[in-house]
Amino acid sequence: MTEKPKIALYWCSSCGGCEESVVDLAVDILEITQLADIIFWPVALDTKYKDLKVLHDGEIALTLINGAIRMDEQASMVRLLRRKSEILMAHGSCAHLGGVVGLANFFQREEILQRIYHTIPTLKHAGEPIFPGDESAGGEPLPYFNNRVQTLDQVVSVDYYIPGCPPTPELIKEAILATLDDRLPEKGSVLADDKALCHSCPLVDSKPDMIHIQRFKRVYEVEWDPTRCFLDQGIICLGPATRGGCGARCIGANMPCRGCFGPLDNVLDQGAKASALLSAIIDTADSKELEKIADSIPDPGGLFYRYGLAASMLRGRLHRLPPEGRHVDDEWEDG
């Protein structure tokens, strides 16, 4: 009997939603385990790191990694998994584009640590603040909280990308089966259709050819018609700038798209694309008026780069100075 191919699943700076999406394969997961052995999956199996380290290089046929890279330990783990794996896929928005956790790149590392471990009102203030990893306070060493969030492909080479927050179980299943059946497309591909969400949106018929916006409305301010295109009602929807394939699930709950499937193949920067598309539908020729309408978009950075800040050309506020003498890992050397 020949050995079944091995599959590994791992998480980095993540939420567990990508794991849930694998569990959502439901009984199909039993079909996959007929074809392959899942050998490493911390959320569900008791395999430890030591078991992983003894594998030969390339012994794992496919590894799915979800989560962005924020801790130095995560970077080391994905390097190890890269070495052990024939095919490595970025699983979900965070590994693919940095995801929501990538919004942390709007802030400096120290600002984050200060807020969480010093100025939060529930913390008791007595003496000097203690920070995690402070070995002088008697602590055990901890992994380093890097200066910024990185996408998976800013740390190791990635063969394929499964988009979404989280990806649908169908996309995950297809990615696994395509690997096992040896019918994967060209390396570097995003394993989902290259069409904007609008194409599969149930409201697409109500989307007019030309949309004219005089003010963007916030969802708490207004009621809207659930049968009409959000944009046509002045509510920002990132559908036109976002890859489809999610099943238009937010639209199904009568809420606009927030872009989790990321940009289309030919788009370098989803946020720039979204802002260009929206600028085009602002209904004015007057520059002051234009500014006023644009100002009616609250927090455009956090909206247009909701899932893609770490991967974007913008990359958050740039802080190029390395911390003294530590963690070359974390510098602006991608790859």
Add this chain to the structure above:
Amino acid sequence: MSKRITIDPITRLEGHGRIHLFLDDAGKVNRACLQVPELRGFEKFCEGRAVEEMPILTQKICGVCPTAHHTAASKALDQLFAVEPPPAAKMIRELLYNAFVFEDHMLHFFFLGGPDLIVGPTAPGEKRNIFGIIEKVGAETGKKVIEVRNRVRKEVIGILAGSATYPVCGLPGGVSKIVSEQERLDIERTARDAVELAKAALQIFHDVALANKIYHKLLHSDVFSHRTYYMGLVDEQRKLNFYDGMVRVVDPEGKEFATFKAEEYLDHLEERVEPSTYQKILYLKNVGWKGFVDGKESGVYRVGPLARLNAAEAIATAGAQAAFERMFDVLGGKPVHNTFAYHWARLIEALYAAERMCELASDEQVTDPKIRNLPTETPSEGVGVCEAPRGTLFHHYKTTPDAIVKELNLLVATQNSAAAIAMSVEQAARAIIQDGKVSDGKLNIVEMAFRAYDPCLACATH
């Protein structure tokens, strides 16, 4: 020379963690250290965002308990905008919430913590998982479990809120989507299957887990107990409630220590930083931090299923109430301090969640199209609370008048129990490892000490 044993990573939980055990020369465990080696920074990077985005943004803290964050956030928005959701919207939120608690508790029993009980605490490592459970209970039962849980996610949560994983329906003053009559009927049917699955899970617990000698010993031994305070939400009759109510704290004897509204949390709870972990640890402010010790003089308290049942006086649905009485009867009355009773309490809660889903889905009022009240007040500050599967969850936002987040504070379920979880791990390690010798099975029992709580360490280090 002392010796260190490290379990890395700890497994079958949500999030990252490792355990160090420090042994003395005689091979006894001196100390244990549970580390959470991750951090993301939501409490900083949500600053500057539009506050109405908080239900869909903060829930990315956790893909296992997103609906808890979504709900606490939606309720914080209600308070922030001073707007009350219409009755149908509250019902939809509570229906969604109970569906979520049910599926999340089932996830723990069949995928995370349950394999230790069903397959066995010292069964071979490669069998202690869902696949081992399917082998043990049979393919038919195993598939049924997976199928019903999946249907609750897809056909209740997905229908009400868009996505099986990430709901998006929460708005200040209501929800975004009405429930049609056909949807209500479908949800009601699924809810009935959920009740059956919850009962079947309790039956498996009685037949298999309670019959397992090692688990039986763990459950009935004083060695695995902590006499702590317990906290949970209760309704006006002091009955268990996941969605709403007052926060109630009982002392180690089961007497009421405090009852407070969500927005008073700062008067009651305080947190501290430990240098060995990124997780902050909560304790009762009015008792104070006395270190990792239990007893009435220590501010250490617990949350989650067992704590909620200790803090509540009853459960509002019949089947769960009967199971509640039976558990306290078998375990010698309230409060129960044994950590391994968390598993039992969790299944009783799953039955309550399923029964409550049924009640809500069979009420035609849930289809009322009036699902939103639009805010008219200028926003400034709001606190929202709910019972996440792992315990009480608080979201607190302050905004500018144009509804941009100025600051936020999130007290997340697992943080409440963090001190006790660390204590339980050390306690189990000391009891199990005596002569410096360890085996996979013994180390798994050490892990079972945290798994009983179903901790979410991703949440805890949001």
